[in-house]
Amino acid sequence: MLKRQHMPIVVTVALFILIFIAGSFRYTGFFSAQVLLNLLIDNAFLLIVAIGMTFVIVSGGIDLSVGSVIALTTMISATLLQDGWPAGVVIPLVLFIGAVFGAGMGAIIHYFKIQPFIVTLAGMFLARGLCYVISTNTITITDPFYTSVAQTKVSLPGGTFISISVLIALLVFAAAFYLAHYTRFGRNTYALGGSEQSAVLMGLPVARTKVGVYMFSGFCSALGGVVFTFYMLSGYGLHAIGMELDAIAAVVIGGTLLTGGFGYVAGTLFGVLIQGVIQTIISFEGTLSSWWTRIVIGLLLFLFIVLQKLFSSRQLLQKRRA
Amino acid sequence: MKHHLFWPLTVLALLLLFNLLYDPSFFSIKIRDGHLYGTLIDILNFGAPLMLVAIGMTLVIATKGIDLSVGSIVAITGAMACLTISKGADQNALGLVLTAVGLSLALSLALGLWNGFLVAGVGIQPIIATLILMVAGRGIAQLITSGQIITVTSDRYEYIGAGALFTLPFSIFIVAAVFAAASLLTRKTAIGMFIEAVGNKPVASRLAGIRSRSVVIAVYLFCGLCAGIAGLILSSNVSSADGNNAGLWYELDAILAVVIGGTSLNGGRFYLAGTVIGALIIQTLTTTIYMTGVPPEITLVVKAFVVLVVCLIQSESFRKTLTHRWKTRRYPAEKELTRHA
Numbered sequence: 001m002l003k004r005q006h007m008p009i010v011v012t013v014a015l016f017i018l019i020f021i022a023g024s025f026r027y028t029g030f031f032s033a034q035v036l037l038n039l040l041i042d043n044a045f046l047l048i049v050a051i052g053m054t055f056v057i058v059s060g061g062i063d064l065s066v067g068s069v070i071a072l073t074t075m076i077s078a079t080l081l082q083d084g085w086p087a088g089v090v091i092p093l094v095l096f097i098g099a100v101f102g103a104g105m106g107a108i109i110h111y112f113k114i115q116p117f118i119v120t121l122a123g124m125f126l127a128r129g130l131c132y133v134i135s136t137n138t139i140t141i142t143d144p145f146y147t148s149v150a151q152t153k154v155s156l157p158g159g160t161f162i163s164i165s166v167l168i169a170l171l172v173f174a175a176a177f178y179l180a181h182y183t184r185f186g187r188n189t190y191a192l193g194g195s196e197q198s199a200v201l202m203g204l205p206v207a208r209t210k211v212g213v214y215m216f217s218g219f220c221s222a223l224g225g226v227v228f229t230f231y232m233l234s235g236y237g238l239h240a241i242g243m244e245l246d247a248i249a250a251v252v253i254g255g256t257l258l259t260g261g262f263g264y265v266a267g268t269l270f271g272v273l274i275q276g277v278i279q280t281i282i283s284f285e286g287t288l289s290s291w292w293t294r295i296v297i298g299l300l301l302f303l304f305i306v307l308q309k310l311f312s313s314r315q316l317l318q319k320r321r322a
Numbered sequence: 323m324k325h326h327l328f329w330p331l332t333v334l335a336l337l338l339l340f341n342l343l344y345d346p347s348f349f350s351i352k353i354r355d356g357h358l359y360g361t362l363i364d365i366l367n368f369g370a371p372l373m374l375v376a377i378g379m380t381l382v383i384a385t386k387g388i389d390l391s392v393g394s395i396v397a398i399t400g401a402m403a404c405l406t407i408s409k410g411a412d413q414n415a416l417g418l419v420l421t422a423v424g425l426s427l428a429l430s431l432a433l434g435l436w437n438g439f440l441v442a443g444v445g446i447q448p449i450i451a452t453l454i455l456m457v458a459g460r461g462i463a464q465l466i467t468s469g470q471i472i473t474v475t476s477d478r479y480e481y482i483g484a485g486a487l488f489t490l491p492f493s494i495f496i497v498a499a500v501f502a503a504a505s506l507l508t509r510k511t512a513i514g515m516f517i518e519a520v521g522n523k524p525v526a527s528r529l530a531g532i533r534s535r536s537v538v539i540a541v542y543l544f545c546g547l548c549a550g551i552a553g554l555i556l557s558s559n560v561s562s563a564d565g566n567n568a569g570l571w572y573e574l575d576a577i578l579a580v581v582i583g584g585t586s587l588n589g590g591r592f593y594l595a596g597t598v599i600g601a602l603i604i605q606t607l608t609t610t611i612y613m614t615g616v617p618p619e620i621t622l623v624v625k626a627f628v629v630l631v632v633c634l635i636q637s638e639s640f641r642k643t644l645t646h647r648w649k650t651r652r653y654p655a656e657k658e659l660t661r662h663a
Contacts, residue, residue, distance in 0.1 A: 062449070070588050112640040114633045115587055117388075118448060121574060122633070125626035130618025210522050237619070291464035298458020305454070307448055 002044035006254030008311065009267040016019045016274050027284045033160045039276035044165035045070065045224040045231060047256045049243060050250040052220025053174045054268045056208030058180075059213045060193040060260025061116035065105065066221040067243030068127035069098055071236070073225025075131045078235025087145035095222045101127065102218015106211035113230070116214075131237035138236040141229065162292055165227040172223065174303050176265045179216075187215055249301050250275055265288065274300070326584045330599040333582070337606045344614060353489065361609060362490065368606030369398070370493035371552035373598050375572055375581035377497075377504055378548030380597040381541045383580050385519045386589025387441060387448035389542065393572040394459020395433050395549035399426040400557030400568050401466040406476045419478045427550050433459075434546020456573070464566060473562040482558040493555045498596075500548060503593050514592075517541060521589030528656035578625060579604055581632050 024031030033112070040047070051065045056063045073094045080090045105123045109116045116191075153161040158274050180186040188209040191199045198207050228240060254271030256263025341361075351360035375392050382389045406422035433455060440451035485492040508514030519527035520534045528534045552572070557563045581587065582603055583596030604625070611621050634640045 014405075039624060108630070108634075111643075112634060118577075118581070118587060118629065118633055121577070122626045122629040125574070125622045125629065129619065129622030129624075129626060132617065133623060136617070136619055242460075245453070248448060248453065249457060256445060289464070289469055291461040294461030295458050295465065298454050298461065302454045305450060306444060309444060311448060 008268070008308070009264050011307065012253060012267050012270045012274065013204070016270050016277065019274065019277050019281070022082070022159070023281045023284065030280075030284060031257065033156075033158055035280065037160055037162050037166070037247060037261050038155070039273050039280065040166045040169065043176050043272050043276045044163070044169040045228040045240075046243070046246055046250065046275070047169045048172050048220050048227060049224040050247040050268045050272050051172055051252075051265060052217035052224075053244075054211050054251050054256055054263060054265055055176070055180070055189055055213050055223050056116075056217045056256070057248070057256050057258060058260060059189045059210065060195045061109065061210075061213070061262045062120065062258075063102075063105075063214065063217045063221075064120040065101075065123035065127055066116065066217065066224070066247055067240045068124045068131070068196075069101060069218060069221035070225040070228050070239070070240040070243060071131050072127040073098060073222045074229045074232065074235040074239050075237060076235070077226065077229050078141050079119045079134055081104065081141055085193060087143055091226055094226060095219060098222020098225070099215050099219040102221070103211050103215035105218070106214030109214065110210045120190065124283075128237065135235075138234050140234045146230060146233060150233055166176070167191075168223070168227055172220065173265065173269060180265050185209065185212060190261060195260050195261070212262040215313050246275065246297075249297050252308075253300055253304050256305075256309075277302075326593050327415060327596055327599065330583055330596050333621065334599055334603050336604065339608060341606075341610055353480065358646075361613070362431050365602065365605050365609050366494050367491040368609075369601055370491070370497050371556045371600040372572070372575055372579060372605060373497045373554040374548045374555070375576040376583075376597045376601045377594060377644065378545035378575075379576040380580050380583070380585055380594055381504070381517060382448070382519045382545045383510070383577070383585055384517045384589055384592035385538055385541050386524075387538065388452065388577065388587075389437060389454040389545045389549075390449065390550040390573045391433070391437060391455035391459055392545065392552075392576055393570060394463065394552035395546055396458050396460055396556060396572055397463035397564075397566075397568040398431045398433065399550040399553030401472065401563040402426040402429050403479070403554055403561035404472040404557055405466055406475050407479055407538055408472050411643060414476050414478055416478060422479065423482070423554060424540065426554060427547065430546045430550025430553070431543055432546075434543040434549075435539065438542030442535040442538040442541060458498045460566065463563075463568070465553065467563055469566075471562050471564045475561065479558050480561055482554055483545060484559050484561075493559075496551060496555065500551065501594065501598060504544070508592075508594070517589050518592065521591070527604050553591045575604055575625075576601075578629055588630070608612065613663075 003301050020031075020036075029035075031300050049070065053066060060071065064304065076094050076097065077090050079086065080093070105116075105190055108114060109119050149164050154164065154167065155161050180189070188199070188204050188206075190206055191202070192206060192209050192213075199209075227241075229235065230238065250271035251263070252258060252269050252271070254264065254267030254269070255276055256267060273299060275293075278300075279293050282292055282296075347361075351362060354358075375396070379389055379392065394642050403422040403426040406425055407418060410418040412418065437452050437455060440446050440454070444451070481492060482496075487495055508517065516527070516532050516537050519532055520537050521528070524534050548556070556568055561572075579589075579600035580597050582600035583593050583598070584600075585592045587595065607624065607628075608621055611624070
């Protein structure tokens with residue numbers, strides 16, 4: 001028997017399968033394992049970022065700075081590599097910067113009780129501005145480690161392949177799944193999103209959890225930025241503009257409630273895949289232009305938000321009757 | 323208790339003072355061909371769209387809402403107007419320009435209505451409800467322009483954003499008209515009080531007999547209209563429509579202007595005059611950064627710190643943290659008290 005709380009995620013998965021099947025019937029060459037894997041290859045960074053965002057949204061907040069942190073990461077990496085720093089130092093350093101950046105925002109949000117929306121907005125400006133302070137031009141990366149990671153293909157049975165970025169993304173996914181459902185930190189995050197007041201009264205470490213959630217999101221954005229650097233092999237201040245919207249859309253389509261307290265990391269995976277499959281269909285169609293992606297994603301966002309609304313109001317009604 | 327305009331005006335004055343010391347020609351205004359020219363006039367002219375959007379945003383924020391879609395609406399209305407004009411046989415015909423303006427404003431009202439419907443009708447959180455249009459809106463704008471930059475050659479249309487009336491840019495008069503209308507409607511009628519009541523406690527105001535739903539919808543309608551007019555000014559100023567970049571990050575600048583103006587994001591209070599000054603501060607800051615030769619990209623970093631500082635000052639717990647230490651040093655017992663309170 002299907003549990004009621006799994007309904008949103010089932011809808012998401014069903015929608016993904018439906019779109020994929022529809023695409024397979026319509027276009028020749030669409031139904032292949034490689035097309036499916038390409039979804040992951042092209043969206044590995046989005047998946048990583050969206051996973052961090054899932055935690056933030058589950059905790060009842062929002063993080064608008066992710067796109068800018070990606071850009072900042074690509075920029076810092078590119079500059080340092082250009083100056084001859086080894087990749088083994090650069091990558092841990094940018095991950096650390098991302099985590100500290102996130103933790104700083106989390107601390108401001110928690111200790112000064114300012115809305116997450118406005119604090120992360122300031123973070124977005126700051127990170128994007130710092131990119132331009134470093135340089136306004138594109139910096140290409142020629143570091144042998146980065147280029148080799150970018151070109152490596154991990155062969156899978158059946159002649160298919162994935163990139164190293166996908167492996168990283170799947171690793172993050174597994175870690176986040178464990179973190180969300182099998183650790184205290186995960187349970188605290190859900191409790192915080194459900195009701196902060198109750199979480200405080202229960203004696204849960206609200207401060208630590210809240211700062212931790214934003215730190216995790218900052219870390220994920222930086223890691224997404226590293227993967228994005230592998231993908232683009234350049235640093236540029238205009239990279240990943242609007243990525244925060246894609247990440248939020250993926251999380252919402254994945255069935256996470258924007259009011260917090262409810263959602264699954266697994267749903268986010270399918271939210272990302274749905275966005276990817278829509279992009280793929282639009283590129284297969286050929287006559288449709290890229291801006292249709294935005295419109296369709298906007299429509300999906302609308303549908304899912306209304307669905308959530310119906311779903312939660314029905315739940316409330318049932319509670320009241322019981 | 324200081325006047326609510328004290329801090330915004332001080333900041334603006336400091337910025338202007340800095341400019342005066344840095345380059346006295348900042349304040350020089352020349353008359354050429356019967357028009358006034360000068361940096362101050364430029365600030366007013368280029369700041370006009372931002373002031374308009376921010377005025378609309380103020381009322382939305384006063385109801386405890388937020389409208390993230392204004393940037394997209396700016397892009398859509400600009401695109402719509404330019405498309406209509408570019409389709410016409412005589413781009414300079416008055417009828418055509420009026421049709422274009424009417425069509426775009428109607429469209430912006432429809433988009434505002436959509437936001438209002440989502441927030442008040444369906445009951446979605448404002449951030450999320452307007453996020454939908456923010457995401458889809460850029461796509462719609464590009465759909466209208468077919469991904470191209472539409473250029474028009476119409477003196478009549480250009481007049482909206484680049485024309486002059488009584489030696490001053492025409493856009494300033496539009497802002498003045500909208501500001502006057504908004505102030506009169508909110509301060510001389512009960513609408514302003516309704517808006518603040520809804521922002522304070524939606525349920526209580528509904529029980530008090532205010533139709534909070536209509537108030538919220540009206541506010542989003544107004545915000546959409548303001549963004550629409552701003553879109554017309556922006557696109558007519560450059561005689562072209564760019565679906566991708568027009569009005570990019572306008573929502574953030576508008577929110578910033580509102581917050582600097584003293585309106586709290588928690589709703590329930592609004593200061594239209596403060597917002598206009600906030601928008602002027604942002605525009606002056608941008609111009610100053612250009613004038614001093616600092617790379618203009620720094621603007622974003624400066625804005626980030628301004629947002630943060632303004633929010634920190636508004637935050638009660640931050641002020642408490644600041645005053646706490648110094649208070650407890652004087653009264654050790656108070657520390658003991660607050661611990662148990």
